[in-house]
Structures are given as structure tokens and as C-alpha cells.
Amino acid sequence: MTAPALLSATGLCVAFPGRRGRAPARAVDGVDLDVGRGEIVALVGESGCGKSTLARALLGLVAPTAGRVLFDGREPGRGTRALKEYRRRVQLVLQDPSGSLNPRHTVYEAVAEGLRIHGLRGDERAAVAEALARAGLRPPERFLLRHPHELSGGQRQRVVIAGALVLGPELIVADEPVASLDASVRGEILALLLRLRGELGLSALVVTHDLGLAWNVADRVAVMYLGRIVESGPVEEVLTAPRHPYTRALLSVLPESGAEPVVLSGEPPDTSRIPAGCRFHVRCPVLASGAAERAGVARACRGTELPVLPGGPDSRVACHWAAAGT
Template sequence: MTPAGVPLLSARGVRVAFPGRRGAPDARAVDGVDLDIGPGEIVALVGESGCGKTTLARALLGLVEPTAGQVSFDGRPLEYSGRALKAYRRRVQLVLQDPSGSLNPRHTVYDAVAEGLRIHRFDGDERATVAGALSRAGLRPPERFFLRHPHELSGGQRQRVVIAGALALEPELLVADEPVASLDASVRGEILALLLRLRDRLGLSALVVTHDLGLAWNIADRVAVMYLGRIVETGPVERVLTAPRHPYTRALLSVLPEATGDPVILTGEPPDPSRVPSGCRFHARCPVLAGGAADRAGVARACRERDPGMPDGSGAAQVACHWAHAREG
């Protein structure tokens, strides 16, 4: 059991770089991230495609060894030996976005849920454990689903089978990568409600990786907004999504269907992670800088030349933005 005040999962200074081709600079997919997830807490990791959020999630799962920095679980640094990782992955389970791709079409539902138990050489009652996992995932009566194959299920039922496979090992943390992206709108709410029930009933923690701030609003206790390999704003979900401080967070929120006012359209594409801009890495696309507000606040030069730093990973509301700090100072 995690001691009081100690995060269940903690990343400190985590960097993941991929070698460039033909002598090009390394691509800094994750570029110095601090992030904590507490027991029973749901954290949403939000950002555009290519911002590094999936690579960070893979590093937290032990699927990618960080180039630098450290991942700790339950107060202990993660080890990368085969035996240590196998034990770790029993406690931390991945839920992928595409249930059709995660499930072997030739396997029955029973075999899909039992697979992890067999890999970890579970010595208890396999049938009862599979039935319990399916029931907790909302597939009842579970025995009715044992001999079905994925093609016989709806998209929502397939995602529940994937979640049941993760639950069978009784993990302490779920890492859910776009868990409802491939589902119809009518089913998304059911899966999000299921994740919240699992947290309330089992005490599960979760990291939900998503591009959708609306999803974060519905499920997360805390949100971390990521841009070009770094977290640029973090804090309690109500604080960040009702009073965003970073221009990037504001732009993401402005295009939600329920947003008021005109959407903020960011110019250009996110920079190449092998050629990260100087200063604030968002400055080339920043509407605050382009519109003159940063200049009026006296921070335009700092935006272009000085790194604004990074949030420290705790639960406090923090932002990496010279303009936001100038406004609040």
C-alpha cells in the first residue's frame, strides 16, 4: 500500500529521444516531464497528435526506457530487468483505444480475459476470476460472454472485454490511451462512467491519454496539457478548464462544441521535435505573442529567448508561460 502523501506513480525529468536519421538531431519526443499520479486519482494527459503523450505513457508503463530521468512506482524506482517489468505490469495495466485491434479475433472472450492470468501464472480459480472481471466491466451475466468472439460483440462490449482483461490481474493503475476514441458517442459515456465506478469501488488510479479536453472534463480529477514533449499547464480539472492560463490550453478549449466565443485557430503545425524552438517552444504559434499582448506585458523577448520552465508534477495548478506569469505577477 502506498504511504500517505507518496504518489502511486511518479515521473521526474523523464526524457525520451529517438535517434535522427542520417546524422539529423535526435527527436525529443518527451523532453523533461515531471508528473505524479496519486492513489485513486484520475489524471488526463491532453494534447494534439504528435505532442509526445503516447510516448510518455509508454515510458510510464516501462515499454520504453527513458533516455534520462526516472519513473517510480509506489515510492520505488522502476527497474528494467525482465522479471521486474513483469511484476510491474501486473500492477499497471494498459487499455488501448482500438478494442478490435487489441483482441485476437480467433480467441473467445474467456481466453482474451484469461490471457494475462496465464502469462503471470495465476494460481487461483481462473474461471471465477474471469467471471468477476467481466462482471466488474459491466458484462453480465459473465458466463453468457465466455464463448463469444470479438466479431459477435458491439464496439462498447469489446472495449469492456479489454478493460476486463486488465482488471483480471487486479492492477492499481490503468493507463488508458484514447479509451473511447473509436466508439460511438452513445457508448462513450457508458465507458467513462465505468472507469469512474472502477475508481470509486476498487480505488483504481488512472492515466487517461486523450486529445479531447471534453473527455478530460467528464472523467479527470486533474489535467496535464502537453505540447511538443513537455507539460505546459497542469492543475485540478475545474481550474484548468474553466480558467486556462496557457494560450495553448485556451486554443484547445476554444474549439470544443460548448465553447463560447470564436475558436482560436493556431497557425502552422507543431514544430519538429528534433528542432525545438528557443525560448518558449510554443512561441512560433502563440496567438498572444502574434497579437501583441506579450509585447504589452513586456515579455515578448523572453517568450522568444528564455525557457519558461516546467510544472513540478504535483497536484498544484501550474503553467509554463511568461505571459501568464506577467499577468498574475
């Protein structure tokens, strides 16, 4: 029997009011997503697909317009006290450590801030030092009185991670955690996430546009396009045998893929005017090449909407052409 997910979203939707009478922008348009205990899930997609909005909705930073989020089997309350407790257990790590850290605060103050906000008592200095050490800043005493400008980019990101760890969270939501770092440092931060999972049993949802990062760090991957998950499953299955044309296009640009790069035509449609049928069909190379017509699914691609994929651990794909067994 499968253990219940630590974090679970069902039918989650987030819409923003349209300007000047336009239809609402459906940034997240029906998402089921699970993150298990001790599991790292990568949420992958190009800029504007809705992945950061989904992450913020999971954290309670954006109010969903439909659907629900469960953490540890319960729906987080909407009251101030309930949200405060939830956000202690689920911490956000942003992509830009320079923007996340107050330049006037020392490393000690930056990491201790969460303890003070949540009113957690005890030996504050010992807790800060332990969090810095776990984040790879050793010996921590060397860093306590430094300011952000005295640190490298990788060290600043470790301080941000330490600020999350000091609260003892069960899950970290990392939004593009290495996007602003040099290539030489990226591997160190990814190795740190894996080590924290091993040492603390920490779960993580890693939001990224980089499928190469997902390959290196994740257990499962969920590929998002225009507000929905279009393919998900164990990372080895999805990235070695992708079934959705969008996933294939994302993979094709990785140098190690060895495939001919697939250049998608145009830009993703406006989220206030999501096309009928498969939402990817207006850019789909399979449809453009005639392969969908030969498989007998071209009409369905253009006019039949696909269901929301369930959020479990099995491989899933929202694609008429893939479902036809081609």
C-alpha cells in the same frame, strides 16, 4: 502532509535517433508528472505532442533517455521479473479494442491470457467471470465463448478493460480509451472508469486529445505540447480559467465553451528542432496579437526557456505571458 504519489515521473525524457545524421527527436523532453492513489489524471494534447510516448515510458515499454519513474515510492527494476510484476500492477488499455483482441480467441481466452502469462493460480473461470462483470458485461456467462466480431465496439472495449482488471492492477493507463467508439457508448465507458475508481480505489492516467473527456472524468489535467507539460492542475481550475494560450485554444473548439474558436497557425515544430524560448511561441496567438509585447515579455517568449513544471497537485503553467500576471 501530502501523501506520496502512486506513480511519479521526474525529469523524464525519451529521444529517438534521428535519420540521416539529423538531431535526435525529443518526443518527451523533461516531464514531471504524478498520479495519486485513487486519482484520475487526464494527459491532454494534440496528436504528436508526445503523450502516448510518455505513457509507454511510464509503463516501461519505452526506455527513457533521462529521468526516472517511481511506483509506490520505488523505481521499477529493469529485469524481466521486476518488469513483469510492475506491469501486473500497472495495466495499459489501448484505444482500438479490435486491434487489442485476437480475432481467433474467445472472450474467455482474451481475459484469461494475462492470468496465464503472469502465472497467477486459482479459479481461473471465476476470476474471468468477475472481471467481465466488473467491466459491465453481465451476466458474464453470455460472453465467455463469443469472439470479438460478435461484439459491439463498446463490448470489445469492456473486454479489453476486463483483461486489465483480471490482474488486480492498482493503476490503469488508458490511451484514448473512447476515441474509436460511438458517442452513445463513450459516456458508458467513462462512467465505468469512474465506477471502478469508486469500487476498487483504482487510479488512472487517461491519455486523450479531448478536453471534454478530461472535464467529465478527471480529477486533474496535464496539458502537453511538444514533449512537455505546459499547464497542469485540478480539472475545474484549468478548464474554467486556463492560463496558457495553448490550453485556451484547445478549449475554444469545444461546443460548450461558448468562446470564439482559436485557430492555431501552422503545425507543431519538428521534435528534432525544438525552438528556443517558449516552445509554443511560433504558433502563439498571444504573441502574434501583440499582447505579449504590450506585457513586456515578447523577447522572453522568443528566447528564454521555461523550466519543467513540478508534478504536484497545484496549478502550474509554463508561460511568460501568464507569469506576468496578464
